[in-house]
Amino acid sequence: MSEELPFDPPLPPRAAPEEQLHLDLEGWEGPLDLLLDLARRQKVDLRQISILALVDQYLAYIGQAEALKLELAADYLVMAAWLAYLKSALLLPKAEQEDPSPEELALRLQLRLARLGAMREAAARLLARDRVGRDVFVRGRPEGLRLDRRSVWQCDWYALVSAYGQVKARTAPVVHMVRTRPVMTLDSALDRVSAMLGVRIDWTELREFLPPHAEPRLRRSALASSFVAALELARRGQAELRQDAAFGPLHLRCVAA
Amino acid sequence: MTGPDPILRSVEATLFAAEQPMSVEQLSAHLGGAEVRPALAALEAHYRERGIRLVERGRRWQFQTAPDLAHLLRREREQLRRLSRAATEVLAIIAYHEPVSRAEIEAIRGVQTAGGTLDVLMEAGWVRVAGRREVPGRPVIYATTPEFLSHFGLASRRELPGLDELRAAGLLDSVDEAYRTLAEDPADGADPVITASDSAPLEKPAQSA
Amino acid sequence: MTGPDPILRSVEATLFAAEQPMSVEQLSAHLGGAEVRPALAALEAHYRERGIRLVERGRRWQFQTAPDLAHLLRREREQLRRLSRAATEVLAIIAYHEPVSRAEIEAIRGVQTAGGTLDVLMEAGWVRVAGRREVPGRPVIYATTPEFLSHFGLASRRELPGLDELRAAGLLDSVDEAYRTLAEDPADGADPVITASDSAPLEKPAQSA
Numbered sequence: 001m002s003e004e005l006p007f008d009p010p011l012p013p014r015a016a017p018e019e020q021l022h023l024d025l026e027g028w029e030g031p032l033d034l035l036l037d038l039a040r041r042q043k044v045d046l047r048q049i050s051i052l053a054l055v056d057q058y059l060a061y062i063g064q065a066e067a068l069k070l071e072l073a074a075d076y077l078v079m080a081a082w083l084a085y086l087k088s089a090l091l092l093p094k095a096e097q098e099d100p101s102p103e104e105l106a107l108r109l110q111l112r113l114a115r116l117g118a119m120r121e122a123a124a125r126l127l128a129r130d131r132v133g134r135d136v137f138v139r140g141r142p143e144g145l146r147l148d149r150r151s152v153w154q155c156d157w158y159a160l161v162s163a164y165g166q167v168k169a170r171t172a173p174v175v176h177m178v179r180t181r182p183v184m185t186l187d188s189a190l191d192r193v194s195a196m197l198g199v200r201i202d203w204t205e206l207r208e209f210l211p212p213h214a215e216p217r218l219r220r221s222a223l224a225s226s227f228v229a230a231l232e233l234a235r236r237g238q239a240e241l242r243q244d245a246a247f248g249p250l251h252l253r254c255v256a257a
Numbered sequence: 258m259t260g261p262d263p264i265l266r267s268v269e270a271t272l273f274a275a276e277q278p279m280s281v282e283q284l285s286a287h288l289g290g291a292e293v294r295p296a297l298a299a300l301e302a303h304y305r306e307r308g309i310r311l312v313e314r315g316r317r318w319q320f321q322t323a324p325d326l327a328h329l330l331r332r333e334r335e336q337l338r339r340l341s342r343a344a345t346e347v348l349a350i351i352a353y354h355e356p357v358s359r360a361e362i363e364a365i366r367g368v369q370t371a372g373g374t375l376d377v378l379m380e381a382g383w384v385r386v387a388g389r390r391e392v393p394g395r396p397v398i399y400a401t402t403p404e405f406l407s408h409f410g411l412a413s414r415r416e417l418p419g420l421d422e423l424r425a426a427g428l429l430d431s432v433d434e435a436y437r438t439l440a441e442d443p444a445d446g447a448d449p450v451i452t453a454s455d456s457a458p459l460e461k462p463a464q465s466a
Numbered sequence: 467m468t469g470p471d472p473i474l475r476s477v478e479a480t481l482f483a484a485e486q487p488m489s490v491e492q493l494s495a496h497l498g499g500a501e502v503r504p505a506l507a508a509l510e511a512h513y514r515e516r517g518i519r520l521v522e523r524g525r526r527w528q529f530q531t532a533p534d535l536a537h538l539l540r541r542e543r544e545q546l547r548r549l550s551r552a553a554t555e556v557l558a559i560i561a562y563h564e565p566v567s568r569a570e571i572e573a574i575r576g577v578q579t580a581g582g583t584l585d586v587l588m589e590a591g592w593v594r595v596a597g598r599r600e601v602p603g604r605p606v607i608y609a610t611t612p613e614f615l616s617h618f619g620l621a622s623r624r625e626l627p628g629l630d631e632l633r634a635a636g637l638l639d640s641v642d643e644a645y646r647t648l649a650e651d652p653a654d655g656a657d658p659v660i661t662a663s664d665s666a667p668l669e670k671p672a673q674s675a
Contacts, residue, residue, distance in 0.1 A: 029552055032576025075577070107648065111641045115574050118637040123558035125627035127549070130533040130619045136519075137274035137531045137539050143322060143483040145496065146331045153381035155340040155348065157409050161418055163342070164349035165428030168420065171367045261516055267538055269517030270531040274539050288538065307470055308478030326479040332496060 031079035034058065036113050036120070051106045052090060055083040182218035189225035190232060197239055203251040206230060264288065265296040278317035344374045348383060352405065352417060356387040356398035375399065383408065473497065474505040487526035487616055524615030524622065553583050557592060561614065561626055562638060565596040565607035584608065592617065
């Protein structure tokens, strides 16, 4: 290999001279890109390109850039090692080949290069099209189309009036109405118990004073008011109360005058 | 057809892409000193009947939409939207109590009223500011508009049903009451337990015997 | 001359004033449901030779200046921000392979793609996230936008330069697919035997003439 590179540096170095060697690789988007560039430089139909020649070129190029920045060059060095392996495998007798075969590896590499090359061409052709803002121009000062959304509010009479009803109902002072229900008032219980007690001098259970055929709700009310009536009569000294056991039946009798 | 004259095409494209109207001199300079007046005249005539026009304004030329199509540039799309529950309540309160301040509306509703609610009602054209109340703070007061009456098919506010009518229509039934009706009726057999809250004013008692 | 058809004038004025390209549906909706296709066809023909053109890009229509007049208009205009080579390549890969995941882009390019590259393309409005691929890891997949077609003067993706040839040559298939094809059907390959001295046959290279 001559001391000259067999090709021009693909891109002029963009960095300061002292970094020139380091930054040579920055012209490429990775080792595959560099390989593709080298392949193109063989200036033959890519179909006839020699992978071995390509490997040599790549290794020579990497060898030139001795003072590679490692963090930048790692990918390139990995590729170099792999290519060196590929080259030796390709040169070995077939019998000693491993799986996958070096031929398969080489073919896959070429397929990858072809795909990257295709996209590179496509990108170039895409960028060469008539682009808006470069080759063709849209209107400089369009008036613009304005679409004003106007809300048309909907509400009907019923919704309005019932909303008012709801407000009034919601905020009216809370008045609890007890619906008509069968009750015996204290006054009537007092009259009733006092009248029934008038003649009894034996102890009589409170239950005896309740209306005999009252429906349950009235009966309960009568029990409560009759109990209070009994207490009232006892307070007035007109009756005596007796209960033999806690929660036992309550008895009363009249106090002899 | 042979394409239009190159200068005409250039003038057309330049004015189309220009961000400002251009004078004859500017155009000519832009096109390397070409004589642009004939092209302008031809373009002006060409576009006279079309959707766009080439017009001269203050000695500067520009394309613009044909005046009779100006309405296309600004379209209104009507969007039907139902008034929210809160807005309906506020509207009803204003209708029944007008003129009424925001604080009064809130006192009646029992909840704060978002500012946006009144804005919506004014945007709908149903409520207007009717002045200020001459009390400390001079609060703005609101009233309904003639559009309100016509939208709701009312000859006047007096046609709004009164409280008695609302009650008769069941519209004043509170939620509590409706609930009690539900809760009590099926409990026919259960003995009513008299509690402090329940017992207050007794109605005429049903007496036995 | 009698003036052009009213719908034609309306379409002309609307597209002239629009800030964005408009689809047939948008135009029709803007013009109250009118059938706009005949007008678009007539306008497209009318403007074909003029300084401005009516073009369809990604199913949307817009007026723009004639490409041959670019030299007149380019001056005094700021240059388009230059895309980096990486961004250009990524854009091409997305356009020709869409929808495509980042890993697939990287497989083609042989290098990692900086996150900023995709950001730049998305910020330009040319690339969008098109969902996720239903494979393990559910990678995000990318596709181009109507703005991409519009910017690059493409009526549809089918107009991507060289798309048919690339597809016919298998260059849009993955390396695995391509290798499998070659391995299974060696008779098809032009030069399937790989020798040490001269390596594998490259597929038809994707060279522009």
